[in-house]
Amino acid sequence: MSLNKEIMATTIEHPDETKAEPELLGLLAEFDNPHALMDASRKVRDAGYNKWDTHTPFPVHGIDAAMGIKWTILPWIVAACGLTGGTIAVGMQYWMNAVDYPFLISGKPLFSIPASIPITFELSVLLAAFGAFLGMLGLNQLPKLYNPMFKSEAFKRATNDRFFISMDSRDPKFSEIDTGEFLKSLNPIHVEEFWSDVESPKLPRNLKLALSLVGVLLIMPPALVAYKRSTVTNTPRIHIIPDMDFQPKLKTQNTTNIFSDGREVRPHIPGTIPRGQFKDDNIPYYYGLKYLPEDQDVIAIAAQDEQKPAEAEKPAAGDQPAADAQAKVDDKLADMPWVTEFPMPVTQKMMERGKERYRIYCSACHGLGGEGDGLVTLRAMDLQQGTWVKPASYHTENVRKLPIGRLYHTITNGVRKMPAYGPQIPPEDRWSIVLYLKALQKSHQVNADEIPDEEKRKLRDTK
Amino acid sequence: MASVASEPIDTTIEVPGKRTPLVTGAHDYGTVTEAVCRLAECKTPKAWFLALGFSAALMGMLFGLVGYLIITGVGVWGNRSPVFWGWPIVNFVFWVGIGHAGTLISAILFLFRQDWRTGINRAAEAMTIFAVVCAGLFPGIHIGRVWLAYWLFPIPNQMSMWPNFRSPLLWDVFAVSTYATVSLLFWYMGMIPDLATLRDRAKGKIQQFAYGLFSLGWNGSSRHWHRYERAYLLLAALATPLVLSVHTIVSFDFAVSQLPGWHTTIFPPYFVAGAVFSGFAMVLTLMIPVRSICGIKDLLTDRHLENMTKVIIATGSMVGYAYAMEFFIAWYGGNRYETFAFINRAFGPYAWAYWIMVTCNVISPQLFWIKKIRTTPWMIFVVCIFVNIGMWFERFVITVTSLSRDFLPSSWGYFKPTIVDVLMLIGSFGLFMTLFLLFCKFLPMVAMAEVKSVMHEPPGHGDYQPDRNDYKSSEEK
Secondary structure (H helix, E strand, C coil), X not given: CHHHHHHHXXXXXXXXXXXXXXXXXXXXXXXXXXXXXXXXXXXXHHCCCCCEEEECCCCCCCHHHHHCCCCCCHHHHHHHHHHHHHHHHHHHHHHHHHHHCCCCCCCCCCCCHHHHHHHHHHHHHHHHHHHHHHHHHXXXXXXXXXXXXXXXXXXXXXXXXXXXXXXXXXXXXXXXXXXHHHHHXXXXXXXXXXXXXXXXXXXXXXXXXXXXXXXXXXXXXXXXXXXXXXXXXXXXXXXXXXXXXXXXXXXXXXXXXXXXXCECCCCCCCCCCCCCCCCCCXXXXXXXXXXXXXXXXXXXXXXXXXXXXXXXXXXXXXXXHHHHHHHHHHHHHXXXXXXXXXXCCCCHHHHHHHHHHHHHHCHHHHCCCCXXXXXXXXXHHHHCCCCCCXXXXXXCHHHHHCXXXXXXXHHHHCECCECCCCCCCCHHHHHHHHHHHHHHHHHHCCCHHHCXXXXXXXXXXXX | CCCCCCCCCCCCCCCCCCCCCCCCCCCCHHHHHHHHHHHHXXXXXXXXXXXXXXXXXXXXXXXXXXXXXXXXXXXXXXXXXXXXXXXXXXXXXXXXHHCHHHHXXXXXXXXXXXXXXXXXXXXXXXXHHHHHHHHHXXXXXXXXXXXXXHHHCCCCCCCCCCCCCCCHHXXXXXXXXXXXXXXXXXXXXXXXXXXXXXXXXXXXXXHHHHHHHHCCCCCCEHHHHHHHHHHXXXXXXXXXXXXXXXXXXXXXXXXXXXXXXXXXXXXXXXXXXXXXXXXXXXXXXXXXXXXXXXXXXXXXXXXXXXXXXXXXXXXXXXXXHHHHHXXXXXXXXXXXXXXXXXXXXXXCCCHHHHHHHHHHHHHHHHHHHCHHHHCCHHHHHHHHHHHHHHHHHHHHHHHHHHHHCCCCHHHCCCCCCCHHHHHHHHHHHHHHHHHHHHHHHHCCCCCHHHHHHHCCCCXXXXXXXXXXXXXXXXXXX
C-alpha cells in the first residue's frame, strides 16, 4: 500500500512532465436521418478525403457506394477457415481411427468417406463460423474499448437514432478550419471536435496489487503440479473420484464377520465337485494313473512335493526328519500305478504341439535339449546364490526309467523347486509335452541299427 | 412524425399493393431504442423477481438431483433393461428440437429475406441457446461417470485411445457442440451493436463497464457495418445447413441402429421438421406472454405471430405425413418386426402416449387453418402448449416403445419413470426459464439495429429533405 501511495505521490508532484498538449484527433458532424447522411457522404467522398467514416445505428444500405468502401476480403478468410476445418477433420479421423489406433468395427473399413462426412461437415462449419466472427472483429480492429469519440455526449446517439460523419485529423487533406467549414456546408445538425486525452487515464489504485495477487494464484496450480511430478512420495495418491478402486467385496486371505469361521474364502463343500473339475471318468488322462489307488493321498503327496530337499543340497542335520518324510513320499510315488502308455492316439501333430509347448514352458530352465541347461539355469548358476536347484537332465538313467504317467504328474504338480504347471497348461498339452520329452530322450540314446540308412548318411555328411 | 399513422393497423390483413408495416404505432428510431432498452433500464418489477425465484428454485432442484445422480449412479432413473434410453434421452431430443427455431429464424429466414424475422430473432436465438444448454445437460449426465465426459472428445490421453469416429453418438457430440457454439457466436455477434446502444445509454458504473466490455467498442462505423453484414450473411449461410444437420445427426443416433421402429431412412427429414415444429411452438409460447408484459407489441405484431403459425402448419403437416409414411412403409416393406413395432406403437401398451402425440402434433396444428385462431394470441398460445406436449411425447414414443419391445420377447418390459426422472424434466424447465428471464432483464430482447433497418424511414428533420427517388438515381456505381 505504501508503495502505491509513493507512486501516486510522484505522479501528483510532477504533473507538468506527464501532461502533454491535447491534440485534435478529428471532427464529428451529426445528422438526423440516413438520407442526409448519404448525401453528405457522397460529397465527402468526392472532396477526396480518405480517413473518414460514418457512424450509424444500423447498416444504412447504399452507404458503401456513397462512401466508396471496398469489398471486404472476409469471404476468403471464411472459405480458408472452412477448408482448414474440413482438412483437419478428415486428417484427424483418418489418422486416429486408421493409423494411430486402428479401430476395427464389424469388419468395416478403417476409414471410409461416408462415415466421416458428418464430422467433416461440422468441423468445417465450426471453423468457418469462427473465421467469420473473428475475421470480422480482426478486420474491424475490434475490440477497441477506448475511443476518443466516445467522450462526445452527442456521439452516444450514434447507436440510437443519429447519424455521424467523423473526419480523422491524420487525413492529408484535413485542416481544422477548412474541414470544419466543409462539414458545416453539408447541413449537419451540429459539428464538434474530438481531442486526445490530456493525461493518460490512471489505473485504479489497487489494480497492481490485485493483478499480482491473481498472478501468484494462477502460478500456484502449475507450480504444485510441477513439484509433485518431479518428487517422490510414499503416501498413496488422492482418489478424488474413487471409481471402482475400493469395492465392498470379500477377497481371499482376509477375515470377515459374515461367516462363523471368520474366513472370507470359503472351503469346498464336502461331497461336491466344482464345475469343470470332474475327472474320475478318465483317470489315466487326468492323473497319469491307471486307477486311483485305495490310498487317496495322491493329491496330498503331490502338494508335499515342493517340500522335498534339493538333491544337490546336503540336508542340514536339523532337517533330518523332513528328509525322512521326503524319502517316504518318493517311495510312495514310486509305488503308484503310473500309466506307461499314452491315454490317447499319438500323432505327428501332437508331437509338434508338444515341441512348441515345451519350448514355451520348459526350455527356459531345462534347455532346448533337456540337459538342464536353460538360460534361466545358466544365469542362476552363474550368480551362485545357492538357492537354485539345477533341474535334472532328462538323459540320466533314473529319469529315463520313469513311467510317462510319472512325468505327466511332475509337470502337473511340480517337483522340488519346479512349480506346478497344471493350472497353466491344459492336460492335452501336458501329454504333448511328455511325448516330446520322450522323443528328446530317444534322440540322445539310440542304437545305431535303429536309425534309418538315410538319416545315417545325413549324420555322416554333417560330420 | 405527424405523417406516421398512429391509429392501430390490423397487420394480419393483406392490402393489395401495400406492404404491411413490420413495426406498428408511431415509432421512429429513437422510440424503438426506448421501447427495447427500457426493459433493461427500468426498475425491475416485483413479478420478475417472483418469476426468477420460482425458476431458480426449480433449477436448484435440477442441480440437486444431478448431484444426487452423480453420487448415487444412473440407477436413480427409471432406465432399466431393456429401456436404457429413457427420459434423459427423450428430454435431450426434446430440448435440442426446441433449439432449432432460433437459428432457423435467424439464418434461413435471413437468407430468404423474410424481414419480419427481425422482431423475433433475438429472443428466438436466446431461446435456442438456452434450450441447447438444457439439452446438453442430459447426455452429459447420462454417460454415468460424468468425470470421464472428456472421453467423448478426441483428446490425447494416457490410454492412447481415440474415439470411434464411425459412431453416430460421436457425430452427435460434434453436431450438438458445433451447433451450440455457432448459435452462440451468431447470437452474440448480432447483439454487439445493440449492446453498444445499451452501453451508450447506461447510467450506472457496472452497466457501463459490462455493456462496454461486451460491446467490444462498437461505434457504428459504416466500414465496420460493411464487414459485419458480410460476416452475418456468411454465418447465416453456414448456420442454415448446420441447423438441418443437427437434428439429422440426432436422428442418426436412432436410425443407424438396427432396432425396428428406429431403423428408417425417413428419420432425418422427419426429425428436422419435428424440431422446427416444436421450436416455433416454444417461441410462440414464450413470446405471446412476453410481448404483452414487456410492451413490445409494436415490434412483435400479430402478423409475426401469424407468420409463425403458418410455419407450424407446414411443419406440423410434415410431421403428420411422416407418421403416416412410417406406418405405410412398415406395411409395404414387409418386414414383420417393423410391422409389429408400429402396430405395437399405436395399439400396444404405449398406445396412450401414441394417441396423445397424434392428437397434439397432427390434429392441433391443423386448427391454424382457421384465421380466427391464427390471429388470436391466446388461442395460438393454447395450441402451442399442445404442440409442446405432443412433441415431448413423440420422442417418448420413438425412444421407449421401440426399446421396450426388441427382438427377444423374454427381455420385453414396460418402462416406468422414477420421481427423479419427472423432477429433472420439470427442473430443466426451471433452468430454461431462469436463463430466459435473465436474458429478458439484462440483454436487448429485440434486435434494435435490425428492426431499424427494416422499419419505415422517418422523414428528415431540418432543412434537408431528400427525395427518395432522386437519391436512388444519383447513386453511383
